[in-house]
Amino acid sequence: MPLSTEELRKRIGSQQWTAHNIRLNSECTTRPGEPDFHETDLRLHAILRVMDMLFGPRLEQVRVADLGCLEGGFALALAQRGAQVLGIEARRRNIEKAELLRDHFGLPNLSFQLSDVKDFKADRFGQFDLVLALGILYHLDQPVEWLRQISATTRRALILDTHFAPADDLSMSSLDSRLTLGPLERRTSGGSTVEGRWFHEFPEGADPEAQLWASYSNHKSFWLTKESLVRSVAQAGFPLVFEQHDYSCNNYGLFNVTYPRCILVAIREAS
Secondary structure: OOOOHHHHHHHHHOOOOOOOOOEOOOOOEOOOOOOOHHHHOHHHHHHHHHHHHHHOOOOOOOEEEEEOOOOOHHHHHHHHOOOEEEEEEOOHHHHHHHHHHHHHHOOOOEEEEEOOHHHOOHHHHOOEEEEEEEOOHHHOOOHHHHHHHHHOOEEEEEEEEEEOEOOOHHHHOOOOOOOOEOOOEEEEEOOEEEEEEEEEOOOOOOOHHHOOOOOOOOOEEEEEEHHHHHHHHHHOOOOEEEEEOOOOHHHHHHHHHHOOEEEEEEEOOOO
């Protein structure tokens, strides 16, 4: 049974929603005055188009993992379409918000678990038809190793939405001022050499629970260049990797120069 308007207002009032404005009923949303997340988020619509292409309209047998699910908006949208969805989130504050969505909408195919994405492994969580890694890779200090780790959990497809680092110093001058990246470095991982730049997330010793839009268990992260990113995804075990532009084509310069970010779709052949 859906939560009452009074209970919704009480719970929302005790929380700090920063990302997903979800319509809960005719009177309540999670971020009043903001655009409706499920109606307007371009990344969500792009993901749904990929799901239609891969799995068709019936998603009841499709198992999805949403890694670093934040407040649960993507996980909820996919569960409402029938998929079996597990959201993984390290911050208890975000889990509480996601659980409000679970409690209110009462979807038996939607669950959330408090866990660091670094601990997301096949022997603990099993395998999934689709893994979503949205805005999480660029918060990690060992992104190449992590891609190999989650590859073992992925039966069919990985959708990766991530920032990437400029490959040359000239491009650094065009970056958004919020993206304070270090010099280009080379690193070797498992016999493969990649390039990237360090990004400082928060001071060492700071409380990670309070950093709602930052990494969790590392105070700095390593952003791969786009070339290293694409190659690392392919070498993680995905024979087909392509970039999705339908969500970003109207802001191509922004997402390639000023605020470099992309969606990669990595696919294995259906077994």
